[in-house]
Amino acid sequence: MESLAGRVILLWGWQRALVGVAAGALAALAQPPFDFFAACFVAFPVLVWLADGAEGAPDARWPRRLLPAFAVGWWFGFGYFVAGLWWIGRALLVDAEAFAWALPLAVIGLPAVLAVFYGLATLVARLMWSDGIGRIAALAFGFGLAEWLRAVVLTGFPWNAIGQAAMPVEPLMQSVAVTGLFGMNALAVFVFAMPALLGSGRHAHAGLALATLLAALHAGYGLVRLELAPAPERTLAMRVVQPSIDQTRKWDTDARDAIFATYLDLSFPPDAAPVPLIVWPETAVPFLFTDRPDALAALGERLGEGQMLLAGAVRRELGAGAAPTRYYNAVVAVDDAGEIAGAVDKVHLVPFGEYLPLSGLLGRLGLEEIAETVGPFSAGGPRRTIAVGDGANALPLICYEIIFPSLVLAQAAGADLMVNVTNDAWYGRTPGPYQHFRQARLRAVEAGLPLVRAANNGISALVDGYGRVIDALDLDAYGTLEGALPVGRVRTLTLGPPARNGAAILALLALVALVGSMRGRPRAN
Structure with missing residues (x-):
């Protein structure tokens, strides 16, 4: 040696x-x-x-x-x-x-x-x-x-x-x-x-x-x-939708109605018992809800009493006067009346993917076109939890926001579970989605909060506050994940x-x- x-x-x-x-x-x-x-x-x-x-x-x-x-x-x-x-x-x-x-x-x-x-x-x-x-x-x-x-x-x-x-x-x-x-x-x-x-x-x-x-x-x-982990005191039944839609098809304007219909079919299967919470992945809604009130009406017809949908969607905010129109990568909550009951915007945007840093300089190099492929988005304001039923409050985290310990821990107060919506279809069957999922599990352990993860093409999962996978859908799987997730913070003996x-x-x-x-x-x- x-x-x-x-x-x-x-x-x-x-x-x-x-x-x-x-x-x-x-x-x-x-x-x-x-x-x-x-x-x-x-x-x-x-x-x-x-x-x-x-x-x-x-x-x-x-x-x-x-x-x-x-x-x-x-x-x-x-x-x-x-x-x-x-x-x-x-x-x-x-x-x-x-x-x-x-x-x-x-x-x-x-x-x-x-x-x-x-x-x-x-x-x-x-x-x-x-x-x-x-x-x-x-x-x-x-x-x-x-x-x-x-x-x-x-x-x-x-x-x-x-x-x-x-x-x-x-x-x-x-x-x-x-x-x-x-x-x-x-x-x-x-x-x-x-x-x-x-x-x-x-x-x-x-x-x-x-x-x-x-x-x-x-x-x-x-x-x-x-x-020594105790049995959970309460659980929340939910259904996670993973449609595994090809990334190029998501851009096809002619496919939007078919994509939305796929989500409806997976979310409300015939003869399935209703669950309090349904979760769709990041940017699942293929259009702006403000442009398609019929889509909200269709959800209102399908959602039973007390049910709620958390869906990744793009949210538009019209500017007043000369102010520009802003777009947000968001999680919206749709209640059983087909109304938007709440929304949380993404705070930590992906550089080059959702916005262009140093846009004046880098835009001249042609990098602005990359950011405009899915954006550009504006960063959201202060994050808040969303009540999702049975007295549980969910903390939405969009895409790679889940990898930031300081962001998660600072905003986890008052939450009973975390909801991470993402779309890793950009990266195909590479190490990327597996690495992303591991980091999400570690945030669950670090915060002591259970996690429901909805990904367009995987890995979707239900994870408890100890990072244990209750159930999951692998990469490129098509279908739904249904189960009861323990909710509430797990206790940790620690000095601080x-x-x-x-x-x-x-x-x-x-x-x-x-x-x-x-x-x-x-x-x-």
Whole structure:
């Protein structure tokens, strides 16, 4: 192991970059649908050894001396994000004739930008570097900080956070209710990187014992929590519709009536017992309800007494005078009278998909046409819950809003369940929909709230507050999902909110790293 570590530490130039990219790509195998988390026990030790050798020239100015430390993290991040997010380019191929030219921006450009955060992670870590457990703590703190920044800078994009690699199955998901995702990101790197001590550094046995203890606590807590989970006190019966409509057909204006008829047929099957709640996916309604009062009337005729429909729809708001007309990606509630009883607009819009950031500059590059494919939309106002029957209040979250811990936790007060509507048909049968579903399940655990998920082509599911899948429809399945979802927040024994606990974990790791750094710099190899 020492020989291997020495070779990695001494790598330089293109060989160092290539190994960094390969290590990052290997780490991406820990994400869905592969869930090969053992890959991280190889990838992160390699990253530690690369960082060990990331010394700037002694005679270089201070900023230039930091470039090697930044570079190893950037190359690692580039490999990680290319391997984990390549499927985003699939959305551009839905209308390949118009947008295939932008494929390199999605497959190469986005990973190159996201890799900057991992470059900052290794740069921050090198500032506190040492030759033992302290440097492992420094790397964990750097990644914990970088993942938090990735979730907030420029509206944020915390997709495939490193901490998810440590939570591939239900027992291993439970710790996130205590640590929060950001705390889990740091702890995961701390454990994954610890085998690096076998190749270079002191206190290898103590470090591995500590990592083993943390992993055992992580797994043990989850097993005990699930074993002691009480039976639900109340449930809500519901029907989730998954029509699996091809994305190109959704654009066909001549198919709108047929699409709406498909939703009606699936929602109200003959001889089926009525359920209090029916849920349709994102932008399911193929027209504006304000333009088609007959559609609302048809729903009113089908919905029985006390039934409610939550449907993804586009909502229009006419501007007064010279004010522009605004469009919102929304969830609307239709009651048994065929009237819109409430609506919640999407707050966190998808850059380039639903709006164009820096539109004045990027519009001249032709990127405005991509945003106008499904938008542009306006961001909604303050979110509120919707009463959906039997005294239950639902928190609607549209598409990738479910991946933002701060957004979900800040707005979950007063909610009894979360409703996530989405349309992942853009991405076909790629890792994207599986990754999206995993993040939705983790938000259920983190918030302690059950989740109903309606996706156009999957994965639709009923998930309890422990992240357990009660029932689901796989990708491209056509039909309905019917069941009783436990409602109400599940209890978690914790010292405080997950976000606060996560911040405390980062502070502790930073302290360990600083103590290690003050005790001496790395020894020469």
